Amino acid sequence: MSQYKLIIFDFDGTLAITHKAIVFCITKTFEKFQIAPPASSTIRSTIGMNLAHTFKILAPAIDETQIPVWIETYRSYYRTEGEKQLELFPGTKTILQLASQSGLSLGVFSNKQVNFVNLFLDKFKIHSFFDLIVGDNGEITQKPDSTVFDSILKPLFPDLDNSHVLVVGDTAVDLLFAKNAGIDACWAAYGYGDRTECLGLQPRFVINNISELDRIIQDK
Known part of the structure; x- marks a missing residue:
């Protein structure tokens, strides 16, 4: 026992x-805001962190007030496309x-x-x-x-x-x-x-x- x-x-x-879905949706989010996405390995290294921290690390140049918009964009991609890859x-x-x-x-x-x-x-x-x-x-x-x-x-x-x-x-x-x-x-x-x-x-x-x-x- x-x-x-x-x-x-x-x-x-x-x-x-879940890494395929996460990498895909973060990449799509960067592309949505016309910023070159990080390498897949860099994105994978942030898995487990909360999304606000993730985007602060992956996109340090963006204004912190924009992070909620990035998070909602990511979640939108996850709902419509990402979940199919889990x-x-x-x-x-x-x-x-x-x-x-x-x-x-x-x-x-x-x-x-x-x-x-x-x-x-x-x-x-x-x-x-x-x-x-x-x-x-x-x-x-x-x-x-x-x-x-x-x-x-x-x-x-x-x-x-x-x-x-x-x-x-x-x-x-x-x-x-x-x-x-x-x-x-x-x-x-x-x-x-x-x-x-x-x-x-x-x-x-x-x-x-x-x-x-x-x-x-x-x-x-």
Whole structure:
């Protein structure tokens, strides 16, 4: 039996393959404003950050007052074209079924807009596995800040000790969130995070594909 009772998953690069959609939509956004887009590798390096921070990094010359317009343009492309390019990592549904059947509670905490997260979980037919979905709604404090854990997650599971909670994510943002919250982290090395940076944060576990979570769920 696993020591963990609650697993909190990131979305991009952990449950779903999203880099094609993200690179496509950011590129289209730059083209919309007639600015040469960054290289795909540069865009990928920002996955996991919130969009405001992403555009500050990728387009430092634009006026900060224009960032909300860029964000809405990006989301418009994502709604109409980007979502067609998303897919689950192989084995995702199987591992969620195993975790659910093992009696674990499951959640998603993403810096992505919560409406998109719910839409894609429904699209992939995995929404029912999750007890809670948290994403950007314009009000929450995003990762790596631990406020969501303290103000939303802990009250929902008041009897759960921090030692029984595991974060699974692919970037330093996820691992820092876990560290700030005082909970264990599992680095999804198959995602989009920088290896040196993520290993430097000393996650308790490292998995090279999502199916390897079975050894943690079943405490093999």
